[in-house]
Amino acid sequence: YEENSINQLTEEMDIFNQLTFGIQNQEFEVYLQPKINFETIQVEGFEGLSRWNSSKLGFVSPINYIPIAEQSGRIKDIDLLNLTTILQWLQDRLDAGKKIVPVSLNISPDHFYEPQFLDTIIRIFNQFHVPTKYIKLEVTESIELVDFAKAKAILEKLNDFGIESSIDDFGVGFSSLSYLPKLPFSEIKIDRSFVNSMDEPGMYAIVQTIIQLAHNIDMRPIAEGVETKEQLAMLQKLGCPAGQGYYFYKPMTIIDAEKLLDQSTS
Ligand code: C2E
Ligand code: MG
Ligand code: MG
Numbered sequence: 001y002e003e004n005s006i007n008q009l010t011e012e013m014d015i016f017n018q019l020t021f022g023i024q025n026q027e028f029e030v031y032l033q034p035k036i037n038f039e040t041i042q043v044e045g046f047e048g049l050s051r052w053n054s055s056k057l058g059f060v061s062p063i064n065y066i067p068i069a070e071q072s073g074r075i076k077d078i079d080l081l082n083l084t085t086i087l088q089w090l091q092d093r094l095d096a097g098k099k100i101v102p103v104s105l106n107i108s109p110d111h112f113y114e115p116q117f118l119d120t121i122i123r124i125f126n127q128f129h130v131p132t133k134y135i136k137l138e139v140t141e142s143i144e145l146v147d148f149a150k151a152k153a154i155l156e157k158l159n160d161f162g163i164e165s166s167i168d169d170f171g172v173g174f175s176s177l178s179y180l181p182k183l184p185f186s187e188i189k190i191d192r193s194f195v196n197s198m199d200e201p202g203m204y205a206i207v208q209t210i211i212q213l214a215h216n217i218d219m220r221p222i223a224e225g226v227e228t229k230e231q232l233a234m235l236q237k238l239g240c241p242a243g244q245g246y247y248f249y250k251p252m253t254i255i256d257a258e259k260l261l262d263q264s265t266s
Contacts (some may be wrong), residue, residue, distance in 0.1 A: 030082045045102040049251045075108040087128040104136040132162030141173030143195035155184045181217045187216045192225020
């Protein structure tokens with residue numbers, strides 16, 4: 001146990017020490033995972049996911065570096081870099097007369113609550129001529145715990161600007177359900193731990209309940225982590241309109257996403 005925790009500490013120190021250099025050295029990329037419409041089985045959007053291939057540490061998983069980037073205040077740089085990269089990509093496609101679809105980007109709670117957050121998002125947007133509806137923001141469920149009134153105000157201002165938001169990893173946080181209908185989210189992303197265990201009756205019931213809840217409060221349920229055709233069939237039967245997962249596509253480079261969009265018919 002002790003040896004493990006020392007190894008882990010060393011790894012965390014390495015990541016901490018390399019983060020700033022990695023950001024300056026442009027070692028971060030955005031991968032895109034297609035969001036699939038369950039009626040048409042077409043790509044209706046993407047989720048942008050951060051990837052880091054460090055020159056010193058090799059490939060580091062976001063599960064390991066996102067928490068450290070959050071603690072060290074660097075997450076803001078990563079989130080905003082992703083936004084700029086995606087806006088540039090969408091704009092290049094628009095200018096070339098090519099098809100574009102909305103891209104969802106993850107925003108860390110610390111970043112979301114930062115006083116400059118909205119102004120910075122708007123300033124970056126204004127450097128491009130991409131319509132705001134092509135970017136959506138995902139925030140994890142636990143945010144309401146911090147400050148419900150503040151979250152509501154920020155989400156409303158984002159909506160006024162034309163940016164919709166999703167509540168991410170729904171069902172695993174600690175938020176009180178009574179907050180949910182009052183927060184102006186357009187989507188509920190059902191955590192993949194539920195979707196993955198849908199063959200268990202209890203988990204099936206949870207997914208069913210989240211889908212119904214979403215419909216009842218005018219939010220769109222989106223399934224995460226769909227890995228099998230059985231899961232897809234169950235989700236379709238329950239009226240889930242869209243989702244993402246390895247059954248369809250893993251997160252891919254922008255170049256591959258580009259090819260996928262160019263091929264798609266609708
Ligand atoms: P998330 O936002 O819930 O993203 C979904 C995660 O599920 C991604 O992991 C994705 O690769 C993975 N995934 C998708 N489909 C499947 C599937 O069928 N099976 C399994 N087992 N996994 C699947 P990833 O890319 O490792 O990201 C982990 C988390 O790190 C994200 O969870 C998100 O919370 C955070 N993250 C990633 N990129 C960013 C970023 O740019 N900014 C911020 N603030 N957080 C990020
Ligand atoms: Mg997400
Ligand atoms: Mg998620």
